[in-house]
Amino acid sequence: MSESSGEFAYIDWLRRQTPADARIILGPGDDTAVVRFTPGADVLVTTDMLLDGSCFILAEAGPRRVGRKAMAVNLSDIAAMAGRPVAAVVSVGLPRDGGRALAEELYRGLREVADEFQTALAGGDTNSWDGPLTIAVTMLGEATARGPVRRSGARPGDWLLVTGPLGGSIRGKHLNFTPRVREALQLHERADLHALIDISDGLAADLAHICEESRCGAVLRAESIPLSDDARRMNDALSPLEHALGDGEDFELIAAMPPTDAHRLLTAQPIPGLTLFHIGACVEQGMWLERDGRREVLPPRGYVHGFE
Amino acid sequence: MSESSGEFAYIDWLRRQTPADARIILGPGDDTAVVRFTPGADVLVTTDMLLDGSCFILAEAGPRRVGRKAMAVNLSDIAAMAGRPVAAVVSVGLPRDGGRALAEELYRGLREVADEFQTALAGGDTNSWDGPLTIAVTMLGEATARGPVRRSGARPGDWLLVTGPLGGSIRGKHLNFTPRVREALQLHERADLHALIDISDGLAADLAHICEESRCGAVLRAESIPLSDDARRMNDALSPLEHALGDGEDFELIAAMPPTDAHRLLTAQPIPGLTLFHIGACVEQGMWLERDGRREVLPPRGYVHGFE
Numbered sequence: 001m002s003e004s005s006g007e008f009a010y011i012d013w014l015r016r017q018t019p020a021d022a023r024i025i026l027g028p029g030d031d032t033a034v035v036r037f038t039p040g041a042d043v044l045v046t047t048d049m050l051l052d053g054s055c056f057i058l059a060e061a062g063p064r065r066v067g068r069k070a071m072a073v074n075l076s077d078i079a080a081m082a083g084r085p086v087a088a089v090v091s092v093g094l095p096r097d098g099g100r101a102l103a104e105e106l107y108r109g110l111r112e113v114a115d116e117f118q119t120a121l122a123g124g125d126t127n128s129w130d131g132p133l134t135i136a137v138t139m140l141g142e143a144t145a146r147g148p149v150r151r152s153g154a155r156p157g158d159w160l161l162v163t164g165p166l167g168g169s170i171r172g173k174h175l176n177f178t179p180r181v182r183e184a185l186q187l188h189e190r191a192d193l194h195a196l197i198d199i200s201d202g203l204a205a206d207l208a209h210i211c212e213e214s215r216c217g218a219v220l221r222a223e224s225i226p227l228s229d230d231a232r233r234m235n236d237a238l239s240p241l242e243h244a245l246g247d248g249e250d251f252e253l254i255a256a257m258p259p260t261d262a263h264r265l266l267t268a269q270p271i272p273g274l275t276l277f278h279i280g281a282c283v284e285q286g287m288w289l290e291r292d293g294r295r296e297v298l299p300p301r302g303y304v305h306g307f308e
Numbered sequence: 309m310s311e312s313s314g315e316f317a318y319i320d321w322l323r324r325q326t327p328a329d330a331r332i333i334l335g336p337g338d339d340t341a342v343v344r345f346t347p348g349a350d351v352l353v354t355t356d357m358l359l360d361g362s363c364f365i366l367a368e369a370g371p372r373r374v375g376r377k378a379m380a381v382n383l384s385d386i387a388a389m390a391g392r393p394v395a396a397v398v399s400v401g402l403p404r405d406g407g408r409a410l411a412e413e414l415y416r417g418l419r420e421v422a423d424e425f426q427t428a429l430a431g432g433d434t435n436s437w438d439g440p441l442t443i444a445v446t447m448l449g450e451a452t453a454r455g456p457v458r459r460s461g462a463r464p465g466d467w468l469l470v471t472g473p474l475g476g477s478i479r480g481k482h483l484n485f486t487p488r489v490r491e492a493l494q495l496h497e498r499a500d501l502h503a504l505i506d507i508s509d510g511l512a513a514d515l516a517h518i519c520e521e522s523r524c525g526a527v528l529r530a531e532s533i534p535l536s537d538d539a540r541r542m543n544d545a546l547s548p549l550e551h552a553l554g555d556g557e558d559f560e561l562i563a564a565m566p567p568t569d570a571h572r573l574l575t576a577q578p579i580p581g582l583t584l585f586h587i588g589a590c591v592e593q594g595m596w597l598e599r600d601g602r603r604e605v606l607p608p609r610g611y612v613h614g615f616e
Contacts, residue, residue: 025350029521030389030459031505034451035424042333046340047433047446049399054437066405078340091399091444125444126357129362136399136433136444138355143342197339213337220309267430 007134033122034174044141046077052132058138067109074139075179080198082188154195154214159262167231167243191261201241222291258286341430352449360440368603375417382447383487388506390496391449398432401442462503463524467570475539475551482557499569516608528588530599
C-alpha cells in the first residue's frame with residue numbers, strides 16, 4: 001500500500017493501535033499485509049464502499065458510526081456465507097477539512113466492530129482529497145469445514161426463515177446493527193442450509209436474488225413476516241408490511257433449508273438471543289405474497305415503488 | 309457485497325465478462341467471492357484508493373487508463389513482496405453523469421491489466437453518487453515458497469539496486485507503467501533479497517521506509533542513479549537528479565541484497581527486458597547522497613521541497 005504525503009504520522013498511530021494477532025503474519029506498515037488462514041479453508045472476500053451523502057450523512061451520523069457501519073456491512077456479507085471473519089483492509093478518502101480527528105474517530109468505529117468480531121485490521125490506504133468522505137472496506141474471511149453457503153442452493157419445498165423483524169431501518173438500525181456472524185455460524189452447524197443471504201437491498205429484492213440464483217420461486221405469507229417497531233413507526237404512505245418487504249439495510253439473514261430442519265429450529269429456537277421467523281417457502285417459480293387466502297405477485301424489487 | 313439500486317444490469321454484464329478461473333470457486337454475484345489459494349501459502353493483501361482530482365484527472369486520463377492504474381498500483385504492491393497476484397475486488401463510486409459507459413471503460417482498463425498478470429476479478433461493489441469518481445482496488449496475492457520479502461530485512465553492507473530509470477513519471481508513466489511483478493519473482497528466485505519496496509512516494513522516501521523498518525542507513529551515489537528521459541525533460545527548477553530522488557509513482561523496485569548476489573545479477577543482467585542499476589548500499593545509520601567525492605545528508609522525504 002502506498003501512502004499519501006502527510007499521512008505517515010497517522011499510519012504510525014494506527015500501527016501502535018494494532019494488537020498482535022496470530023493470523024496476521026505482517027500487519028500495517030509494509031507493502032502488503034500477510035495473513036495466514038486455517039489450512040485448507042477457502043478464503044471469502046467481499047468489499048463495500050460507503051459514500052458521504054449517499055450511504056450515510058457524515059454531519060448527522062458522525063465518523064465513529066460511519067466507521068462502525070463500514071465494518072458491519074462487510075461482516076454481514078461474511079455472515080451471509082456462514083463464514084468466519086479474519087481480517088479487513090480499509091481505504092479512505094478523507095475530506096481535507098476533517099483532519100486527523102475525523103480519521104481517528106472513523107478508525108475507532110471500525111475498530112470497535114472489528115474487535116467485537118475478532119477481525120484484525122491488517123492494513124489500508126489513507127488519502128485526503130477535496131471530495132466528501134469515502135470509505136471502502138474489504139473483508140477477508142474463511143469458510144468453515146461445512147463450506148460457504150451460497151445463494152444458489154435453495155429448492156422448491158425449502159422453508160424460508162428470517163433472523164429478525166424487518167423494515168424502517170432508516171430510523172437508525174442501518175447505522176447501528178449487529179451483523180449476524182455468530183448466528184449464521186450456529187445456523188450452519190444446526191441445519192442443512194441450502195441458501196443464505198443478508199438483507200441489504202430489502203426482503204423482496206434479496207429473496208429475488210436467492211430465487212434467481214437457485215432457479216426457483218418463493219411464496220411469502222404476509223401475516224408471518226415479522227414487522228419491526230421501526231416499520232410500524234414510519235408514519236408515511238406505506239404500510240408496515242410494505243416497509244418490511246421493501247426497505248433495505250436490515251442486515252438480517254434469509255435462510256432456505258429443508259422443512260424438517262426448519263421445523264426443529266423454529267420449535268427449539270436454540271440460538272441465544274435470536275428468534276427465527278418462518279416467513280414462507282420456496283416453490284417452482286414466481287415470487288408470490290399470500291394474504292387473506294389469496295396469492296398475488298410479489299415484485300422482486302423496487303417493491304415500495306410499485307406495490308398496489 | 310450489496311448492490312446499489314440500478315446497478316444490477318451492470319453486474320450481470322460484469323458476470324458475463326468473467327472467465328472461469330480454477331482459483332475462483334465463486335466469482336461475482338454472491339455475498340462474497342470464494343478464492344482458493346495454493347495450500348500452505350500465506351495470503352498477501354493490499355488496497356489502494358484512487359480519487360479523481362487527486363490521484364488522476366478523469367477528464368484528462370479517461371476512465372480506461374484510470375482503471376489500468378487502479379489495478380497496476382495494487383499489483384506493484386504485490387510485486388514489492390515478490391508475491392504472485394491471485395484475485396482483486398473493486399469498489400467504485402461513479403459520478404451520476406458518467407453512466408454505464410464510464411463504468412464499462414473503467415472495467416475494461418481494470419481487466420486489461422488484471423489479465424496481463426493472471427489476476428481474477430472476483431467481485432466488487434458499484435455505487436453512484438454526486439461526488440467525483442473514486443475507485444478502491446483490493447488485491448490478494450500469495451507468497452511463493454521463498455516467502456514474502458518485507459521492508460525490514462536490509463543490513464549494513466547490502467547493496468541497493470533499482471529496476472529502472474527514475475523521475476518525471478507525472479509526464480505519463482504514472483498512468484501507464486508495468487508493475488514489476490514478473491521481475492520481482494525472478495529476482496526472488498535468483499537472489500537472497502533482504503528487503504524490497506516499490507517506489508510510490510519517491511526514491512528517497514521509499515528508501516527511508518526500508519531504512520526505518522530495517523533499522524539501518526543508506527548511502528546513494530548520485531552518478532549511479534538512473535535518470536529517466538522524463539526526468540531530463542521536466543524542464544523546471546529542479547535537476548533531473550532531484551526528480552529521480554523525489555518524484556513519486558515510478559513503481560520501480562528498490563532491492564537490498566548481499567553484495568555477492570548483487571554483483572552476480574549486475575554482471576549477468578539475467579532477467580529478460582530488465583536492466584538492474586546499482587545505486588548504493590546500506591550503512592549503519594543515516595541517509596546520505598554521495599557526489600563529487602563528498603557525502604551530504606539525503607532528506608528522507610519531501611526531497612524536492614528541501615534539497616539545497
